[in-house]
Every structure is written in C-alpha cells, then in structure tokens.
Amino acid sequence: MKRDANLKLFVALSVLFVFLWTIVPFFWMLWASFMTDSELSTGIVQGIDDPTLDHYNRIFGHADEEAIHGGQTKLIGQGFLNSLLVSLPVAIIGTAIATLAGYAFGRFNFPAKTGLLFGLLLTRVLPPVAILIPYFTMFRTVGLVGDPGGLILTYLTGIIPLLSWVLMGYFATLPLEVERAARIDGCSRLKVLWYVIIPMAAPGISAAFIIAFLFAWNELLFGIILVGGTKWQTLSPALLAISPLTAVGYSPIALFSAASALSIAPPLILALIFQRYITRLNIVDPVTVRE
Amino acid sequence: MATVTLESITKTFGETLAVDDVSLHIEDGEFVVLLGPSGCGKTTTLNMIAGLERPTAGHISIGGERVEHVPPDKRDIAMVFQSIALYPHMTVYQNISFPLRMARTPKAEIDQRVRAAADLLRIGELLDRRPHQLSGGQRQRVALGRSVVRDPAVFLFDEPLSSLDAKLRVDMRVEVKKLHERLGATFVYVTHDQVEAMTMADRVAVMDEGNMLQLGAPDDIYTRPANLMVAGFLGNPGMNFLSGRLANGGSGLRFEGSGVALDLPAAAASAAGSGRAVTLGIRPESVEVGDGAADGATVHGSIFATEPVGSDLFLDVLFGDDAGTSDGARLFKVRARPDLKVRTGERIPLCLPHANLYLFDDAGHRIHPE
Amino acid sequence: MTALQRVALWRSRSGGLTDPQFALAIVIGVLLFHVIIIIVPLAYSFWLSLHETNVILRSREYVGFDLWGEALFEEETQSATLKSLYFAAVSVVLSLVLSLGMALVLNQEFPGRGILRALILLPWAVSEVVTATMWTVMLEPSWGFFNGALQPLGIVGEGHVWLNKDWALFWLAVAFTWHIAPLGTFFFLAALQTIPQDLYNAARIDRAGVISRFYHVTLPHIRYAVLIVLVVVTVEAFRQFDLVFAMTSGGPGTTTQILPLLIFRYNFQFSQYGLASASSFILIIIATILAVAYFVLMTRRTKQTRVAAAQRRAAIAAESS
Ligand SMILES: Nc1ncnc2c1ncn2[C@@H]1O[C@H](COP(=O)(O)OP(=O)(O)OP(=O)(O)O)[C@@H](O)[C@H]1O
Numbered sequence: 001m002k003r004d005a006n007l008k009l010f011v012a013l014s015v016l017f018v019f020l021w022t023i024v025p026f027f028w029m030l031w032a033s034f035m036t037d038s039e040l041s042t043g044i045v046q047g048i049d050d051p052t053l054d055h056y057n058r059i060f061g062h063a064d065e066e067a068i069h070g071g072q073t074k075l076i077g078q079g080f081l082n083s084l085l086v087s088l089p090v091a092i093i094g095t096a097i098a099t100l101a102g103y104a105f106g107r108f109n110f111p112a113k114t115g116l117l118f119g120l121l122l123t124r125v126l127p128p129v130a131i132l133i134p135y136f137t138m139f140r141t142v143g144l145v146g147d148p149g150g151l152i153l154t155y156l157t158g159i160i161p162l163l164s165w166v167l168m169g170y171f172a173t174l175p176l177e178v179e180r181a182a183r184i185d186g187c188s189r190l191k192v193l194w195y196v197i198i199p200m201a202a203p204g205i206s207a208a209f210i211i212a213f214l215f216a217w218n219e220l221l222f223g224i225i226l227v228g229g230t231k232w233q234t235l236s237p238a239l240l241a242i243s244p245l246t247a248v249g250y251s252p253i254a255l256f257s258a259a260s261a262l263s264i265a266p267p268l269i270l271a272l273i274f275q276r277y278i279t280r281l282n283i284v285d286p287v288t289v290r291e
Numbered sequence: 292m293a294t295v296t297l298e299s300i301t302k303t304f305g306e307t308l309a310v311d312d313v314s315l316h317i318e319d320g321e322f323v324v325l326l327g328p329s330g331c332g333k334t335t336t337l338n339m340i341a342g343l344e345r346p347t348a349g350h351i352s353i354g355g356e357r358v359e360h361v362p363p364d365k366r367d368i369a370m371v372f373q374s375i376a377l378y379p380h381m382t383v384y385q386n387i388s389f390p391l392r393m394a395r396t397p398k399a400e401i402d403q404r405v406r407a408a409a410d411l412l413r414i415g416e417l418l419d420r421r422p423h424q425l426s427g428g429q430r431q432r433v434a435l436g437r438s439v440v441r442d443p444a445v446f447l448f449d450e451p452l453s454s455l456d457a458k459l460r461v462d463m464r465v466e467v468k469k470l471h472e473r474l475g476a477t478f479v480y481v482t483h484d485q486v487e488a489m490t491m492a493d494r495v496a497v498m499d500e501g502n503m504l505q506l507g508a509p510d511d512i513y514t515r516p517a518n519l520m521v522a523g524f525l526g527n528p529g530m531n532f533l534s535g536r537l538a539n540g541g542s543g544l545r546f547e548g549s550g551v552a553l554d555l556p557a558a559a560a561s562a563a564g565s566g567r568a569v570t571l572g573i574r575p576e577s578v579e580v581g582d583g584a585a586d587g588a589t590v591h592g593s594i595f596a597t598e599p600v601g602s603d604l605f606l607d608v609l610f611g612d613d614a615g616t617s618d619g620a621r622l623f624k625v626r627a628r629p630d631l632k633v634r635t636g637e638r639i640p641l642c643l644p645h646a647n648l649y650l651f652d653d654a655g656h657r658i659h660p661e
Numbered sequence: 662m663t664a665l666q667r668v669a670l671w672r673s674r675s676g677g678l679t680d681p682q683f684a685l686a687i688v689i690g691v692l693l694f695h696v697i698i699i700i701v702p703l704a705y706s707f708w709l710s711l712h713e714t715n716v717i718l719r720s721r722e723y724v725g726f727d728l729w730g731e732a733l734f735e736e737e738t739q740s741a742t743l744k745s746l747y748f749a750a751v752s753v754v755l756s757l758v759l760s761l762g763m764a765l766v767l768n769q770e771f772p773g774r775g776i777l778r779a780l781i782l783l784p785w786a787v788s789e790v791v792t793a794t795m796w797t798v799m800l801e802p803s804w805g806f807f808n809g810a811l812q813p814l815g816i817v818g819e820g821h822v823w824l825n826k827d828w829a830l831f832w833l834a835v836a837f838t839w840h841i842a843p844l845g846t847f848f849f850l851a852a853l854q855t856i857p858q859d860l861y862n863a864a865r866i867d868r869a870g871v872i873s874r875f876y877h878v879t880l881p882h883i884r885y886a887v888l889i890v891l892v893v894v895t896v897e898a899f900r901q902f903d904l905v906f907a908m909t910s911g912g913p914g915t916t917t918q919i920l921p922l923l924i925f926r927y928n929f930q931f932s933q934y935g936l937a938s939a940s941s942f943i944l945i946i947i948a949t950i951l952a953v954a955y956f957v958l959m960t961r962r963t964k965q966t967r968v969a970a971a972q973r974r975a976a977i978a979a980e981s982s
C-alpha cells in the first residue's frame with residue numbers, strides 16, 4: 001500500500017509538472033504585456049503596480065506615438081485580417097482536396113498505393129527554404145508576389161499531404177457497409193462521399209480543417225517572402241516586424257508580447273475545439289489499418 | 292420484378308478463391324437462400340449480384356440484362372446488410388427516405404411511401420429517432436423499411452438476422468417471409484442458419500469453399516442431400532456418419548465398419564458393389580431406440596453421454612467394445628423420447644430403419660438412395 | 662458497334678469505374694497538382710544549383726556541380742549542417758521523452774484530466790514566432806523569468822546569459838520541443854487508448870510491477886507511435902526556420918545558424934542563388950534519407966510488432982485464466 005501512495009504522489013507531481021511546463025511561458029508573456037517598459041526592464045518576476053493596457057491600445061491604433069515605431073503596430077491589425085483571408089481559403093480548399101485524397105487512400109486498394117502515398121508524404125519533407133527562390137521567381141513572372149493567391153497556393157501544397165494522411169486514417173475506420181448501403185440506395189461514388197462519408201467523418205474533417213487553418217495562420221517564411229511589407233502582409237511577418245530582435249528602430253518587448261498574445265486568440269480557440277476531435281483521429285496507424 | 296442469373300461466376304481476392312464457378316438461375320418472385328458455413332463465399336456472391344464487387348469471370352444478369360458493368364446504384368436492387376448499416380447521422384425517416392431522395396422522387400410521394408413502409412414494419416413511432424436510439428430489432432426493421440420503400444425488383448439480404456437474439460430472430464424470420472409474400476419480389480437471402488434457410492426458402496443453394504454444392508427445395512436437400520457435406524451441414528444435430536466397406540453378407544449387401552456391421556436394404560445393391568469403401572449416414576431423429584421395427588438393421592452400442600434438452604433427449608452412443616475411448620468417428624447422436632430412462636455406460640439396441648439410410652461413395656457423393 | 666454506341670456505353674460506364682480506378686483517378690489528380698507545384702520549382706532549383714549567379718552583372722554562368730562541391734566542403738555549410746543535425750537530434754530526444762511522459766501522465770485517472778488534455782495542445786497551436794516571444798521572455802538575461810526566479814535562489818549568477826554561444830542552440834531545441842511535443846503526446850495518447858485495460862489487469866494479477874507492465878504491455882502497443890513521432894519531429898526539426906529566425910536569427914555570431922537559415926542568407930543577403938540551391942539539396946537529401954529510413958523501418962516493423970503484441974496478449978490471457 002505504501003507503494004500505491006508513492007505512485008499517487010508521483011502522478012500528482014507529474015501532473016503538476018505537465019501543467020506548469022505548458023502554461024508558464026504563456027503566463028509570463030501575458031504578464032509582460034501588462035507591464036510598462038520601464039517596469040519590465042527591472043525584472044519580470046514581480047507584482048505589477050499599475051497594470052497597463054497601453055500596448056493593446058497601441059495595437060488597436062489608439063496611440064499617438066505611432067510615428068516613433070514607424071507605424072508598424074498598425075500592421076498587426078491588418079495582418080490579423082489578412083491572415084484570416086488567407087487561412088480560411090487554405091483551410092476550406094485544403095480540407096476539400098485532402099478529403100478526396102484521404103478517402104481514396106483510406107478506403108480503396110489500387111496499384112502502387114504505397115508508392116503514391118509515400119510520394120505525397122515525401123513532399124512534406126521538403127524544407128520550405130529549399131523552394132523559396134523558385135516559388136518567388138515563378139510567382140513573380142505570373143504576378144502572384146504580393147498577392148494572397150500565391151500564398152494560398154503555397155500553403156495548400158504544404159498542408160495537403162499531412163491532411164490526406166490524417167483523413168486517410170479516419171476514413172479507414174468508418175463502417176464499409178454503410179457506404180455500400182448508400183451505393184445500393186442509388187448514390188454514385190461521389191454522392192456517397194457527399195451524403196454519407198462526409199457527414200460521418202465530420203469530426204475528422206473538422207480536425208483537418210483546424211490543422212490547415214493553424215498552419216496558414218502561423219506560417220512565417222513564405223509570408224515574409226511573398227507578401228512581407230506589402231498590404232497583404234500576414235500576421236507572422238507583421239509580428240516579426242515589431243520584434244525587438246528584427247524591428248527597425250526601438251521596439252519594446254512588452255508591446256511585442258501584447259501583439260503575440262493577441263495573435264494567439266484564434267489558434268487557442270481552435271485548439272480547444274480540436275482537442276475534442278483529435279483523440280478520435282486514427283493518426284497513429286493509418287498505413288496498415290486496412291491490412 | 293426480375294429474374295437473376297449467375298453464369299459461371301468466379302471471384303478471387305489475390306490468392307483467395309472466394310467464389311468458384313457458381314451458376315444459378317433465380318426465377319422472378321422466387322425466394323432463394325444461399326446457405327453455407329462462415330467464409331464460404333456467400334457475401335461475395337451477394338455483393339456481386341449487388342454490383343459491390345465485380346466477378347473475376349462469368350456473367351450476371353438481372354431481368355435478362357447483363358449487369359457486370361452496371362454500378363449498384365443503377366441495378367434496381369435493395370440490400371439489407373449483416374451489420375444493418377443504417378446511416379448514423381440521419382433519423383429513421385431520413386434513412387428510409389434516402390433511396391427515394393436519391394431517385395428524386397417528389398416530396399409528397401416520398402412522405403406517403405415512407406409512412407406506408409413504416410406502418411408495414413410497425414416503426415411509425417420511431418421516425419424521428421436516430422439509429423443509436425433504437426434497439427437491435429428496431430434497427431433491423433428500419434433497414435428493411437429502407438429497402439422496401441424503393442419497391443425494387445430484387446431484394447438482397449446478407450445475414451440480416453444474425454445480430455439479433457434468438458427470440459427476435461424467430462419473429463423477424465416470419466416477418467421477412469410475410470414481406471416476401473406481400474411484395475412478390477425476387478429475394479436472395481444469405482445465411483449460415485439452416486433453420487432460416489429451411490423455413491423461408493423456396494429453394495436453397497448450399498455453398499462451401501466457394502462452390503455451390505446443391506440447389507433445391509428445402510425438403511429436397513434435406514431428404515436427398517447430394518453429398519456428404521450437404522448432409523452434414525443440414526439438420527441439428529447433423530447426420531451421423533460411419534465409414535466402412537460394403538461386403539456380401541447372408542441376405543444381401545452388408546455394411547462393415549469398425550465395431551459395427553449391419554444389413555443394407557435390397558435397393559442399395561443396385562447402387563454399389565461389394566468391397567467398395569463407403570460412408571453410411573443416418574439422421575439422429577431417424578434412429579429408434581430398441582429393436583422393434585421390422586424394416587431396419589439393429590445394432591448395439593453403449594451410452595457415452597446423455598443430453599436432455601427438454602423436448603427431447605439426445606444420446607451419444609458408442610459402437611464397439613472399448614467403450615472407454617470416445618473416437619468421434621464412432622459416436623452416434625440419437626434423438627430419443629425425453630422420458631427414456633437410461634444410464635451412462637448402458638448397452639442399448641438401436642434400430643436403423645432402411646428407409647432412412649444413406650450411402651456416400653469415397654468422393655462424398657450420395658449413392659443411395661438414388 | 663458504332664462509335665455512337667461506344668460513346669453511350671462509355672458514358673454509362675463512367676459511373677461504373679471499378680473501385681481501384683476511382684481511387685486512382687482521385688489520387689493522380691491530387692498528385693498532379695502536387696507535382697506541378699513542387700517538382701517544377703524543385704527542377705528549377707536544381708537548374709539554379711548548376712549556375713553561378715552574379716547579381717551585379719546580371720549574368721548567370723553554367724558551372725556544373727561546382728557549387729554542390731562548395732556546399733559540401735565549405736566550412737560554413739558544413740558547420741550549418743552539423744548544427745542542423747544537432748538541433749534535430751536534441752529536439753527528437755527531448756520531444757520523444759517529453760511527449761511519451763506527458764501521454765503516460767494524461768492516460769492516468771486524475772481530477773481535471775480533461776482540462777489538462779485540452780491545455781497541453783496550446784503550445785502546438787501557437788506559431789513559432791509566438792513561441793520565440795515566450796521563450797525570449799523566459800530566457801532574457803536582464804529581466805527574464807528564468808533569471809528572475811533562479812537568481813534569488815543562487816542557482817545562476819547575476820545576469821546569466823542562457824542563449825550563450827555554447828547553449829543557444831540547445832535552448833532553441835527546448836523551445837522547439839515545447840512547441841512540437843504536444844503533437845507527439847496526442848499520437849501516444851491515441852495509441853495508449855487502444856491497449857485493453859484487461860491486459861493491465863491480467864499483468865497485475867501476474868504481479869507485474871509498474872516497470873515490467875510498461876515494458877511488456879505498453880511498449881509493444883506504442884512502438885508504431887514512437888516511429889511516427891520520430892518521423893514527424895525529425896522532419897519538422899530539419900525544416901525549422903521560423904523559430905530560429907524569430908528567436909536568435911542565427912546568433913550569437915553564427916552559433917545558431919542552422920542550414921535553413923544559412924540558405925536564407927545565401928539567397929537574400931548574398932544573392933548566391935546557386936549556392937543556396939545546392940545547399941538546399943543537401944538539406945533535402947538528409948531529410949529524405951531519414952524519412953525513407955523511418956518509413957522502411959515502419960512498414961517492416963509493424964507487422965512483426967503486431968504479431969509479437971498479439972502473441973504476448975495471448976500469453977498473458979492464457980496465464981491469467
Ligand atoms: N475484400 C476481400 N479481400 C480479400 N479476401 C476476401 C475479401 N472479401 C472476402 N474475402 C475472402 O473470401 C472468402 C469468402 O468471403 P465471404 O465474405 O463471401 O464469406 P461468407 O460466406 O459471407 O462468410 P460469413 O458467413 O462469415 O459472412 C473468405 O475466405 C474471405 O476471407
């Protein structure tokens with residue numbers, strides 16, 4: 001029984017560790033965002049005498065000292081909107097295409113299936129920097145630099161393999177006979193997909209949608225290269241523009257923290273929704289599930 | 292309404308030969324049951340009729356038209372699946388109306404037909420529920436409703452009752468049978484339950500390992516099984532078998548097996564000659580305890596075990612002297628009156644009536660009665 | 662058959678594709694899209710890697726595989742490659758241990774488990790740029806959280822520089838692990854949930870301790886998940902650009918200049934497109950070799966481990982009955 005008690009204590013400590021490990025960085029970033037610059041420079045581990053919303057106000061464009069910061073903070077709001085306008089199409093189109101591909105891979109056997117699947121997944125291995133210049137050059141010739149279309153296309157290629165893989169595992173677990181019943185009941189294959197598979201796979205498809213959205217929302221590198229500094233600049237490059245490390249001119253970390261804190265609102269909400277679906281995904285064993 | 296014809300259809304999955312050269316002609320409005328043990332290719336055959344699988348070789352016609360290349364949604368068939376396979380995200384009403392919606396039937400007509408089907412199957416109360424809120428029997432009715440509502444030419448059933456408990460199964464059996472009488476459509480029904488097959492079918496096709504062993508009326512395949520496998524598969528408990536040899540005895544042909552020898556009816560002589568290796572078969576319910584009957588062979592055996600089941604008493608009888616070993620080949624099942632008083636180990640006389648004896652040659656084909 | 666009849670037949674059959682044909686049609690469609698959008702740029706990149714570009718003279722000269730040689734043997738690229746390997750290795754080890762540990766914890770029964778399961782996903786949901794912000798707040802020498810919390814305890818000295826030239830890359834890997842490990846945790850959780858509770862009970866009846874239960878019951882069931890986590894973390898670590906760029910930009914000096922950052926500099930600071938492309942291929946080749954190796958390992962090992970797991974399950978069931 002003593003061993004049981006020890007085990008309980010060990011579990012409790014581990015739970016505490018997991019909780020702190022996850023939450024501490026969030027906490028201190030938020031903490032910093034409510035401090036004035038001078039207060040923060042004396043150390044973050046202290047009570048805040050007079051919590052300030054200055055940084056947040058500034059981001060929403062209410063501050064008069066914009067000129068000092070090169071007007072960069074305004075770009076955060078714009079970046080928010082731009083990221084939304086890029087991420088939504090990526091999530092919608094990406095999920096749609098990956099639904100088709102995932103269904104094909106998850107439900108059917110066909111010649112060269114493993115090879116094709118591997119080929120698709122291998123494109124995920126490609127480091128983004130490796131295709132930066134070609135993309136940039138290609139998009140410039142067709143006028144897609146500085147245009148959200150180019151960015152959307154780029155993100156789609158980045159995310160579709162992963163989504164297909166996730167969905168493939170999900171589709172493979174759906175009951176085959178229900179699909180067959182729909183065929184008998186007068187559905188063509190595509191109608192089966194629309195009326196039966198997609199509704200049944202709604203949790204998996206929602207998860208895929210969220211993954212795609214987060215990917216597009218968070219991505220930095222292509223954002224810099226394709227739309228950085230333009231009116232279509234997305235959130236990550238906009239954030240980086242006011243980062244103390246890379247910003248032009250003086251940029252306080254407290255402001256940066258506030259902007260970062262704002263930027264994570266949509267991902268956090270989505271992650272909390274996603275959490276309910278992810279345990280139902282069969283990500284772990286999609287390749288062999290239909291052996 | 293339509294006939295269904297299978298011409299030499301074969302289906303292989305990689306190395307597995309699931310269906311091997313099966314031919315079958317089903318008349319319009321006929322109720323045919325495909326019966327066979329698990330894995331014998333029943334579902335595969337049904338799926339090929341449905342268009343869910345394509346035959347590797349052979350032809351399928353429905354209503355006289357070749358359909359190998361017609362997708363399932365264009366075949367005018369309905370199917371009820373082993374797993375019932377209702378659409379989990381739809382209500383009962385939506386489930387039943389789904390085939391009609393896919394066929395773009397006018398709304399008013401859909402409503403009228405769904406309600407008619409629901410009334411027929413007594414599920415009118417359940418139309419707003421979802422599948423997970425239904426009992427097994429109710430789900431089964433909904434699945435039936437979904438197929439009935441279309442009024443198709445051919446109904447396919449894949450062990451639809453196997454997931455129900457015994458009592459419900461008996462009830463549903465009657466309902467499916469009544470449904471067939473009312474609709475007059477062609478029914479193809481797959482099962483491994485011989486009682487279902489015997490009670491419902493106009494004709495039964497017995498399958499094993501991808502082959503069709505025999506096709507005939509239930510009564511016919513029961514009383515005149517074409518071979519050992521059909522004989523053994525039908526009946527519960529199954530037919531008793533003894534292997535041995537034919538010999539010329541005093542009054543005619545004799546059968547000599549290990550621990551037992553008996554005279555055969557005169558009619559058997561025409562079927563086989565002396566010296567031939569054969570298997571003798573008789574059903575448990577045909578064996579009589581005692582040596583009374585005039586036209587039959589009497590043998591003696593000792594009781595190895597008794598199994599009272601209420602309405603009957605089943606005896607396991609062992610032939611030969613060394614009654615200690617229970618060599619399955621010499622163990623006989625006998626159905627006796629429930630009030631028979633016997634003890635384990637007791638030696639009893641059994642009468643095997645000549646009229647109910649079967650002989651099979653060493654390839655398993657029936658040679659007597661012809 | 663007349664041509665018209667054939668067309669009619671073909672039309673009537675177009676809904677009658679066999680299942681493999683249907684699936685193949687979709688997959689080829691999707692792959693075609695991918696091939697165009699990936700292979701073409703890759704080919705272009707390859708062409709670039711064979712040419713020396715001079716931006717000022719606006720000239721381009723064919724140099725064969727010279728730039729590949731330069732990328733392979735130049736000290737700068739070699740050192741960046743080693744840093745990438747180090748970064749990936751540390752990330753993989755840390756992520757594997759941490760994500761499995763978190764999954765085991767979250768697989769226990771305790772009050773608030775649902776909430777914690779939801780919470781731990783958050784680091785994965787935020788971007789690398791924000792991850793960089795948070796870890797900067799943690800590690801900043803003059804006012805950051807680590808020093809603020811540890812100095813009073815005397816564990817570190819005044820103004821300890823965490824991102825110094827020996828340890829900066831390590832702390833980047835820690836930050837990256839914080840960001841990526843939750844994903845692994847969920848892979849592991851999914852695998853852990855497939856283990857029947859009966860197995861643990863059986864093992865318990867057989868008086869197996871915690872360790873041997875983990876070894877004989879848990880491990881065989883999560884082997885596949887381990888491989889998946891390995892692949893995902895390795896691939897993501899080799900691709901990683903955003904986090905390092907946002908947190909240190911390769912500094913101090915060039916101590917955290919991993920290969921993707923160097924390639925970025927070749928491209929945008931020095932306009933050495935050829936060298937950048939050649940170096941990219943080194944990165945691609947390393948990542949591909951690792952991915953293929955894992956994949957082969959995965960498809961080969963699963964069958965064996967499944968059989969082994971089934972056998973073990975049977976053995977335990979037999980023993981406990
Ligand atoms: N998709 C498939 N791939 C490979 N083999 C298959 C497939 N479907 C069926 N088989 C094999 O074909 C044989 C016949 O299967 P089938 O499902 O027709 O049997 P069944 O008679 O319906 O059995 P049960 O009564 O268990 O449902 C079996 O050996 C089975 O393993």
Ligand SMILES: [Mg+2]
Nearest residue numbers: 333334335373
């Ligand atoms: Mg079956």
